[in-house]
Amino acid sequence: MSQMAVNNSQLDSIVSLAEDIGKLARSLKAASARSPPTPPSASPNSPTPPEGCHVILDMVRLRQSCDELLFLAVGPHEHLMAMAQHHRAEAALQLVTHLELAALVPREECASISYEELAAKVHLPTHRVSRPLRLLATYHVFSEPAVGFVAHNEVSRLLLEEELHATVSYYTEESFRSASYLAPAVERWPDAQERNETALNLAYDTRLPKFDFFDSEPWRAAKFRKAMAGMTRGDRFALQHLIDAFDWAALKNGSVVADVGGGGGHCSLALAEANLQLRCVVQDLRTAFQGQSLPQPVQSRIRFMEHDFFSPQPLEADVYLLRWILHDYPDKVACRILRNIAGSMRPGARILIMEAIMVPPGQGTRLEERKSRLLDMAMMILLNSRERSLSDWISLFHDADSSLELVNVTKPEDSALSLMELRRKRNSES
Numbered sequence: 001m002s003q004m005a006v007n008n009s010q011l012d013s014i015v016s017l018a019e020d021i022g023k024l025a026r027s028l029k030a031a032s033a034r035s036p037p038t039p040p041s042a043s044p045n046s047p048t049p050p051e052g053c054h055v056i057l058d059m060v061r062l063r064q065s066c067d068e069l070l071f072l073a074v075g076p077h078e079h080l081m082a083m084a085q086h087h088r089a090e091a092a093l094q095l096v097t098h099l100e101l102a103a104l105v106p107r108e109e110c111a112s113i114s115y116e117e118l119a120a121k122v123h124l125p126t127h128r129v130s131r132p133l134r135l136l137a138t139y140h141v142f143s144e145p146a147v148g149f150v151a152h153n154e155v156s157r158l159l160l161e162e163e164l165h166a167t168v169s170y171y172t173e174e175s176f177r178s179a180s181y182l183a184p185a186v187e188r189w190p191d192a193q194e195r196n197e198t199a200l201n202l203a204y205d206t207r208l209p210k211f212d213f214f215d216s217e218p219w220r221a222a223k224f225r226k227a228m229a230g231m232t233r234g235d236r237f238a239l240q241h242l243i244d245a246f247d248w249a250a251l252k253n254g255s256v257v258a259d260v261g262g263g264g265g266h267c268s269l270a271l272a273e274a275n276l277q278l279r280c281v282v283q284d285l286r287t288a289f290q291g292q293s294l295p296q297p298v299q300s301r302i303r304f305m306e307h308d309f310f311s312p313q314p315l316e317a318d319v320y321l322l323r324w325i326l327h328d329y330p331d332k333v334a335c336r337i338l339r340n341i342a343g344s345m346r347p348g349a350r351i352l353i354m355e356a357i358m359v360p361p362g363q364g365t366r367l368e369e370r371k372s373r374l375l376d377m378a379m380m381i382l383l384n385s386r387e388r389s390l391s392d393w394i395s396l397f398h399d400a401d402s403s404l405e406l407v408n409v410t411k412p413e414d415s416a417l418s419l420m421e422l423r424r425k426r427n428s429e430s
């Protein structure tokens with residue numbers, strides 16, 4: 001018999017985790033039986049909890065216990081080796097998105113296509129498509145219903161959605177390629193402070209910071225804009241959290257929201273649809289919203305405005321919304337962005353910053369911490385910036401403009417991002 005990867009005490013932990021998982025699964029099933037069934041869909045969101053808050057917590061605990069159980073079951077060696085090889089799965093996904101294979105696999109339920117025919121459509125030898133697709137099938141992406149044939153499953157179908165396809169393409173191309181240059185970048189710029197001293201700069205042999213680089217290649221900027229919209233599709237980044245995190249209804253009729261760095265306008269669209277009294281101005285670099293169209297009912301209440309947030313804010317708005325902007329920048333640069341807004345704020349105006357707030361190590365669940373630390377690594381790799389704790393945020397606001405005051409912090413249930421509300425201190429308002 002081959003040597004077992006787990007010892008007796010680990011087996012005890014496995015038994016106890018398995019019992020926990022059983023209990024949690026039964027509790028979720030009971031909750032699901034009490035609430036009306038949700039129809040199956042190709043929704044990109046994880047399974048919607050059937051009841052309120054305790055169901056969300058049970059789901060969190062279930063995922064956490066499953067992760068711990070799997071870790072114990074595979075053992076340290078296999079765990080480390082699996083992590084170290086994961087880039088190969090990423091490469092398979094990169095090729096599949098690059099070749100746009102998802103769109104070439106038949107969409108109909110139970111339909112499939114042979115690898116041979118699929119490869120012919122992209123003018124490649126069969127093995128160039130069958131091998132990555134077969135690897136992905138072991139990760140539940142696509143399936144092989146009969147030997148030599150590939151079909152969609154509920155995961156691969158998500159790649160048929162343009163925005164999610166762009167998100168996966170961004171992660172597996174720009175982000176993945178840059179990640180592989182992290183060590184050389186750290187060697188070259190050990191204490192990098194500049195936005196153009198990153199792994200991305202080495203990977204793409206450019207001296208431009210990420211967004212300027214994207215802006216110099218409009219197709220990349222357009223893809224990134226779609227990718228950002230795709231990222232808001234998961235539960236944790238859903239735009240509903242933006243709507244829930246602030247009392248928008250309390251803003252008077254005609255109030256103006258400047259959506260600073262608003263990309264293609266998806267945040268403004270969600271806000272304007274949910275709050276009929278608001279007018280939104282989406283500010284971004286020109287390429288971010290070129291060719292962008294809006295649904296007819298909101299066209300009169302949302303407009304696009306070319307604005308570089310490194311120059312003074314031209315709008316006197318009631319709310320300046322910065323969702324997922326400041327985490328992209330090192331402190332001194334983030335301060336410049338905030339100062340440019342603070343200088344234009346009229347009395348009563350607010351800055352709303354929607355960003356992750358890092359919890360101290362070990363205080364959240366391991367899975368939650370992993371997600372924020374993955375994002376933190378992305379910040380290091382792509383932008384030379386970082387995710388921040390609450391005290392980091394408070395000192396950043398103070399350094400940017402000491403008249404700015406953090407007056408409220410909210411974090412909707414299940415949201416990865418918190419909303420921080422800043423006002424000018426009363427005695428500093430002119």
Ligand SMILES: C[S@@+](CC[C@H](N)C(=O)[O-])C[C@H]1O[C@@H](n2cnc3c(N)ncnc32)[C@H](O)[C@@H]1O
Pocket residue numbers: 211228229260261262263264267283284285288307308309310322323324325328
């Ligand atoms: C991470 S995305 C966030 C988009 C959006 N706020 C959201 O929450 O999904 C950052 C946005 O900042 C924009 N951006 C980057 N540099 C900019 C600049 N100098 N001035 C204005 N917008 C900029 C990018 O084009 C992109 O749309």
